[in-house]
Amino acid sequence: MSVLENALYDLHRLEDLAAGETFIHRLHPGANFLATAVFVTVVASFPRYEVTGLMPLVVYPAFTLLLADLPLGFVLARLLVVSPFVLFFALADLFFIRAPLVRFGPFFLPAGWISAASLLLRFFLSVSAALSFVATGGFVPFCAFLARWRLFRPFASVLFFVYRYSYLTLEEAARLVRAHNLRAGGRGLRLREWGHLIGPFLWRTYARAHCLYLAMVARGFNGVFPSFGPPRKWTGKDLLYVSTWTIFFLLARCVDLAALLGGLVLGGTR
């Protein structure tokens, strides 16, 4: 599958998952977003040489991914696609921080290895949390949540439009690339060809936007999507969800839960 077809598949997959019926899917989108935002902030706040302290936090993405029935392979595939930039920083740590940090008899582990491991772990945690947010909360409820603030209502509409029309443009772009590949015998697009291919694509898109606008105006569009519906109210469950996770995240940040648990198993806390 091409990159475009993969992207289309991902969009469909995440939208299907977001249509689930678990309690987490029924949460207020604000509650889901808030819990995820606190999570990524707490993960980012750990010192650069922290590894074990971060590990108990895996409970959150594991819990939400499990409820969303999102396979781990799906998340790992996304990580592989977007990881080169982070891997670059992890490698830089290996190269630049060589001072020994942990000693095992005659051997020692350089600090760079620890910070690289910490960086990759933080990357895994934050990416899986973001994916589970969309897979459990859905994107349209998130747009509706944003649209509650008058100031951000136009942005919520743009977000919704981009999301919805991405399905169409991705399909069309995938068709264009497939057609070129079938005729070019595997040779890549040249810039001039690219311009000739993308130009009409833009033109068609522009014309489509114009027709779309006229059709929407004819149906009484006034800048706010009726499909956003009336605003959802926060319930006790939403508050309990956010507060429980927030307490857990802060606890994990303040107390080394892994060391505490390990100490208990070994016969006493240190």
Place this chain on the structure above:
Amino acid sequence: MHMADALLSPAVGGVMWATTAGLAAYSVRKLEPEAEDKLPLMGVLGAFVFAAQMINFSIPLTGSSGHLGGGLLLAILLGPYAGFLTMAAILVIQALFFADGGILALGGNIFNLGFFSCFVAYPLIYRRMIQKEATSSRQGLAAVLAAVVALQLGAFGVVVETKLSGITALPFGTFVLLMQPIHLAIGLVEGLATTALIAFIRKARPELLEGPGKEKTPRPGSLRPVLVGFLAAALILGGVASWFASTHPDGLEWSILRVTGKEELEASSRVHTALVELQRRVALLPDYSFKTSSEEAAAEGETWPKIDPGTSVAGLLGAALTWAVTVLFGTVVRLLRKRRSLPSS
């Protein structure tokens, strides 16, 4: 050039979020009178850029490929405010659906990829260059120059934000030398791609280049975008300066110590002291510090976290147990689900 959450500290990520939210609110305000008309167009063009970014073209003699970035094109077709909002929407979708970027890093990514192209490169370079004479060669040159400048500033933004977060061990100079030349090439490619599209539009639909946002585009001589830029920069510097003064030896101090041999950014003024105090009060775990140093590191003049082998073993064991329990829980839930779905199938 999308930064991941793992590359930013909460302080830098938060400041960038606030700055970008402010810019988005400002753009919405500027857009409001014509928002109704423009929303579908912004959405569809956003979806177009989103798809077009994935259509690569080969770069001769390099064996590599390039693609459209889109920020400049959106500013040209929609005007800077609508262009910025549309670019922000694209980046939100990329972050949430494709893990390209992150939730905490979203503010920084929108700023680096949207602000510089829509509020700096477009009004100050592109518009100015084509103001007197909009020939096709001039438009092409303006697009290439604007794209290069936007990418250079964006790449520098990545360097500064990552360094201020204290995440990377790359020395500042090395980091800049790695990022800027790469993004010079990417900027040229982005500029050429934008030029190719503009050339097509110029022939096929020249009225699009007049742009529906032309009336609302800030005058080239207007200082507003510059002021907004300075305000944003001041916010970043002011907000983040307090975090430099942290007693933690890792992060920027550590990096600067390695690069320059001294901690140049140590707080000295009253404002700094006040911000340090504020940081001490609001920081997560203000008392968390690296109190001891290993002998080897001390010899190099660096401080390192205290490593207690007992705590490390307990930590590793505890972490392994947490993960094992999580995996076990997941397996049990999946088995139960499978068993429940069997009779019905």
